[in-house]
Amino acid sequence: xxxxxxxxxxxxxxxxxxxxxxxxxxxxxxxxxxxxxxxxxxxxxxxxxxxxxxxxxxxxxxxxxxxxxxxxxxxxxxxxxxxxxxxxxxxxxxxxxxxxxxxxxxxxxxxxxxxxxxxxxxxxxxxxxxxxxxxxxxxxxxxxxxxxxxxxxxxxxxxxxxxxxxxxxxxxxxxxxxxxxxxxxxxxxxxxxxxxxxxxxxxxxxxxxxxxxxxxxxxxxxxxxxxxxxxxxxxxxxxxxxxxxxxxxxxxxxxxxxxxxxxxxxx
Numbered sequence: 461x462x463x464x465x466x467x468x469x470x471x472x473x474x475x476x477x478x479x480x481x482x483x484x485x486x487x488x489x490x491x492x493x494x495x496x497x498x499x500x501x502x503x504x505x506x507x508x509x510x511x512x513x514x515x516x517x518x519x520x521x522x523x524x525x526x527x528x529x530x531x532x533x534x535x536x537x538x539x540x541x542x543x544x545x546x547x548x549x550x551x552x553x554x555x556x557x558x559x560x561x562x563x564x565x566x567x568x569x570x571x572x573x574x575x576x577x578x579x580x581x582x583x584x585x586x587x588x589x590x591x592x593x594x595x596x597x598x599x600x601x602x603x604x605x606x607x608x609x610x611x612x613x614x615x616x617x618x619x620x621x622x623x624x625x626x627x628x629x630x631x632x633x634x635x636x637x638x639x640x641x642x643x644x645x646x647x648x649x650x651x652x653x654x655x656x657x658x659x660x661x662x663x664x665x666x667x668x669x670x671x672x673x674x675x676x677x678x679x680x681x682x683x684x685x686x687x688x689x690x691x692x693x694x695x696x697x698x699x700x701x702x703x704x705x706x707x708x709x710x711x712x713x714x715x716x717x718x719x720x721x722x723x724x725x726x727x
Contacts, residue, residue: 484640484641485640485641485672485673485723485724486723487672487709488709488719489706489709490706491706491707491708491709492669492672492707492708493665493668493669493671493672493673493674493675493707493708493709494668494673494674494675494708494709494710494711494716494719495665495668495674495675495677495701495708495709495710495711496522496650496674496675496676496677496710496711496712496713496716497514497519497521497522497677497679497697497698497701497710498521498522498523498524498550498605498630498650498676498677498678498679498713499521499522499523499524499678499679499680499682500524500526500552500605500652500678500679500680501524501525501526501529501552501556501680502523502524502525502526502527502529502531502532502539502552503529503531503680503681503682503684503685504531504535504684504685505681505682505683505684505685505688506523506679506681506682507531507535507538507539507542508683508684509682509683509684509691509694510679510682510694511523511542511547513682513691513694513695513698514547514698515545516698517698517699517701517702518702519698519701519702519710520546520547520548520710520711520712520715521547521548521712522547522548522550522603522712522713522714523539523542523547523548523549523550524550524551524552524604524605524678525539525549525550525551525552525593526552526553526554526555526556526607527552527553527554527589527592527593528554528555528556536596539596539597540596540597543596543597543599544597546712547712548603548712548713548714548715549593549596549597549599550593550602550603550604550605550713550714551586551589551590551593551602551603551604551605551626552589552604552605552607553582553585553586553589553607554585554586554588554589554592555571555572555585556572556607556608557572557573557574557577557582557585557607557610557613558572558573558574558607558608558610559573559574559575559608559610559612560573560574560575561575562608562610565608574607574610574612574613574614575612575614575615576614577613577614578613578614578616579613579614579616579617579618579621580621581613582613582618583618583621583622586604586618586622586625587622587625590602590625601627601714601718602625602626602627602714603626603627603628603629603630603713603714603717604622604625604626604628604629604630605629605630605650605678606619606629606630606631606632608632609631609632609633611631619631619646619647623646626646627645627714627717627718627721628645628646628648628713628714628716628717628720629645629646629647629648630648630649630650630676630678630713631647631648631649631650632649632650632651633648633649633650633651634649634651635649635650635651635653635664635675635676635677636664636667636668636671636673636674636675637649637668637671637673637674637675637676638671638673639673640672640673640674640720640724641724643720645717645720645721645726648676648717649676650676650677650678651676651677651678652677652678652679652680652687653677653679653689654680654687654688654689655688655689655690656689656693657693657696658692658693658694658695658696658697658700659696660693661677661689661693661694661696661697662696662697662700664677665697665700665701665708669707669708674716676713679694682694
């Protein structure tokens with residue numbers, strides 16, 4: 461599969477430098493930050509390397525399935541097993557529509573061009589994705605990660621019409637959330653690391669702790685596939701989080717957003 465546009469370390473660090481902590485927001489059990497480990501596109505390396513590592517250290521991740529990916533049908537039993545063990549299966553659309561006219565997006569197939577897909581069509585397809593995911597894991601509540609961070613379908617933002625279908629939605633942005641009290645649950649920033657070391661990934665976690673907020677990673681390949689993070693760097697991060705459970709609440713994006721919703725009294 462052709463490489464998708466990725467974010468560099470500089471882009472990952474676009475959030476404001478650590479300053480005053482967001483003391484108005486309290487994480488469970490006195491944790492200093494929340495950590496969302498997410499994985500896009502339903503890749504084999506996620507089943508082969510990422511999930512075994514998470515299970516080894518007793519942490520849960522969020523896996524956003526591109527439902528047209530043959531790996532979903534071919535490894536359905538593996539995805540069901542992941543969900544049964546507590547990992548989140550999130551919605552990443554049926555066909556991973558992105559803007560073909562965006563820089564570096566010449567890999568987008570014409571029939572999957574978001575520029576020629578209407579907002580209503582995209583909303584229908586994403587909602588159908590929720591139905592398909594329910595058939596896999598039996599769950600109703602869901603979160604969504606926007607493919608490529610592109611939100612304009614034929615020039616119209618399609619996300620407002622999906623707010624009732626999700627507890628939270630991730631869009632492109634910085635890995636570290638600037639403020640939990642000001643956070644829009646339907647426009648949560650997330651960054652896709654590629655080729656970063658374990659130390660670089662851990663530094664982002666520590667930045668979130670200094671701010672009292674959260675860090676959102678969306679990995680693609682782990683030890684293989686594309687937009688790859690090495691299996692070693694990934695395990696270094698997971699091991700660090702497991703060794704510091706009192707400092708960092710690592711959970712599924714669904715559980716974190718559900719907590720944020722309740723803590724802030726969102727409607």
